[in-house]
Amino acid sequence: MLEISALTKRFGDRTAVDKASFVVTEPAMIGIIGSSGAGKSTMLRMLNRLTDASEGAIRFQGQDITALTGRARRKWQSRCAMIFQQFNLVPRMDVVSNVLHGTLNRRSTLATMFNLYPREDVETAIEILDRLGVAEHAAKRAEALSGGQQQRVAIARALMQDPAIILADEPIASLDPMNAQIVMDRLRRIHDEDGRMVIANLHTLDTARRYCDRIIGMRAGRIVFDGTPAQLTTGVARDIYGAGADFSESATSTAIEQDEAERPAARMAEPA
Ligand SMILES: Nc1ncnc2c1ncn2[C@@H]1O[C@H](COP(=O)(O)OP(=O)(O)OP(=O)(O)O)[C@@H](O)[C@H]1O
Numbered sequence: 001m002l003e004i005s006a007l008t009k010r011f012g013d014r015t016a017v018d019k020a021s022f023v024v025t026e027p028a029m030i031g032i033i034g035s036s037g038a039g040k041s042t043m044l045r046m047l048n049r050l051t052d053a054s055e056g057a058i059r060f061q062g063q064d065i066t067a068l069t070g071r072a073r074r075k076w077q078s079r080c081a082m083i084f085q086q087f088n089l090v091p092r093m094d095v096v097s098n099v100l101h102g103t104l105n106r107r108s109t110l111a112t113m114f115n116l117y118p119r120e121d122v123e124t125a126i127e128i129l130d131r132l133g134v135a136e137h138a139a140k141r142a143e144a145l146s147g148g149q150q151q152r153v154a155i156a157r158a159l160m161q162d163p164a165i166i167l168a169d170e171p172i173a174s175l176d177p178m179n180a181q182i183v184m185d186r187l188r189r190i191h192d193e194d195g196r197m198v199i200a201n202l203h204t205l206d207t208a209r210r211y212c213d214r215i216i217g218m219r220a221g222r223i224v225f226d227g228t229p230a231q232l233t234t235g236v237a238r239d240i241y242g243a244g245a246d247f248s249e250s251a252t253s254t255a256i257e258q259d260e261a262e263r264p265a266a267r268m269a270e271p272a
Contacts, residue, residue, distance in 0.1 A: 001024060001025060001026065001027075001060065001061055001197075002023070002024040002058075002059070002060050002165070002197065003023050003024075003057075003058070003059040003060075004020060004021055004022050004023070004047075004056070004057075004058055005021050005056055005057045005058075005059075006019040006020070006021055006055065006056040006057070007019070007020045007021070007043070007046060007053050007055075007056035007057070007058065008020070008053060008054050008055040008056050009039075009042050009046055009051065009053055009054050010054045015221050016039045016042040016221055017039040017042050017043050017046065017053075017218075017221045018039070018220070018221035018222045019055075019056065019222070020039075020043060020056070020218075020221075020222065020223050021056075021223070022216060022223060022226055024197065027164075027191065027195045027196060027197040028191075028197060028198075028213045028214050029187070029188060029191045029197075029198045029200075029211060029212050029213050029214075030197070030198065030199045030200070030212055030213070030214045030215070030216060031200055031201075031202045031207070031208035031211065031212035031214075031215045031216070032044075032199065032200070032201045032202065032215075032216045032217075032218060033201075033202055033205060033208050033215060033216070033217050033218070033240060034217055034218035034219055034240055034241070035219070035240075035241050035242065038218040038219055038220065038221065039218050039220075039221040039222075040169075040201040040218055041169050041170075041201060043201075043218070044082065044167045044169050044199065044201060045169075046058070047065075047080060047165075047167060047199070048076075048077055048080050048082045048167055049065065049066075049068065049073050049076055049077060049080075050077075050082070052066075053066055060076075060079075060080075060164075060165075078161040078163065079161070079163050079164050079165065080163060080164065080165045080167060081157075081158035081159075081161045081163035081165070081166055081167070082158070082166075082167045082168075082169065083151070083154045083155055083158050083166065083167070083168045083169070083171055084154070084169050084170075084171075085169060085170040085171065085173045085174050086174065087142075087147070087150040087151050087153070087154045088154065089142040089150055089153060089154060089157075090142060091141065091142050091143035092141055092142075092143060093141065093142060094138070094139055094140060094141055094142070095129065095134070095137050095138050095139070095140055095141075095142055095145070095153050096122065096125050096126065096129070096138045096139070097117075098142050098153055098157055099125040099128065099129060099153060099156045099157045099160050100117045100121060100122065100125050100160065101157055101160075103117070103121055103160055103161070121160075124160065125138075125156070125160060126138055128156045128159050128160060129153070129156050131156075131159075132152040132153075132155060132156050132186055133152065133182075133186075134149050134152045134153060134156070137149060137153075146179065147174055147175050147176075147179060148175050148176075148178075148179025148180075148182055148183060151171060151172070151175065151179070151183045152182070152183065152186060155183070155186060155187065155190070159190065163196060164196060164197065165196065165197040165198075165199065166187070166190065166196055166197070166198045166199075167199050167200075168187065168198065168199070168200035168201065169200075169201050170201050170202070170203055171183055171184075171187065171200055172184060172202075172203075172207065173203050180207070184207060184210075184211050187200065187211070188211050200212070205232075205237055208229070208232075209229040209232065210229075212229065213228070213229075214226070214227070214228060215227065215228070215229060215232050217232070217236070217237075217239075217240035218240070219239070219240055219241070219242060224239060224240055225239070225240055
């Protein structure tokens, strides 16, 4: 259903994603791991068409995604909704209106300007908020909610678009462990109950192991691992992160970045 072939992104003479290829035949929950600068965000941004690929192809259910322009590109961005580490809500706007923002693509400019949302959309938004356990906060300003609650509102906004794919770029990197678990549990449930594909960039190995059916490991722009959590042995993880023999199972990419800072040879993949 989703086919990525030799997808490449260059920024000047830096290759952020280098001939990445993978195929997803049925909706799955996929985690992308790798150290900072490995190309994970760039990969998701190309999938969502926020960034244009330099080379290669993305096909979804037979459609050439890389070729889409204008309205067709915006439609794809609705089918392939993205959530971000920093939630990207409008802080002073109430929670329901933030969620209804997910319908902007299909509403007229006039309706948008005057905040005229159809009643059934408002009801759907509340139902989705309820599903995510934050309906009681519907009337509050987004900025009044905790980080974990805001991320659930961001997921609700994504669901409002009824997407086939949810792309999550480090969705729990700003959250404490308890809220991180709540957000990952919700994403997993959305996958299990709705059959939506979820592709998440994840900072910590244990999260990827625990929640994902399939893990893709990136290093210096290349896919260096693609398999199940069981196949992701400590040795494989060490290769993905370019980490030394002191690498431990509980290590996170944050800990590894610090290791890399001390090892100049491993800095290639880091931002300039
Ligand atoms: N807009 C840009 N202009 C120039 N270089 C960029 C741009 N975006 C990303 N890069 C570079 O591309 C490489 C991959 O970056 P990317 O953000 O995709 O990595 P990442 O694995 O998501 O890292 P992190 O976990 O730190 O977010 C890095 O070397 C980065 O500096």
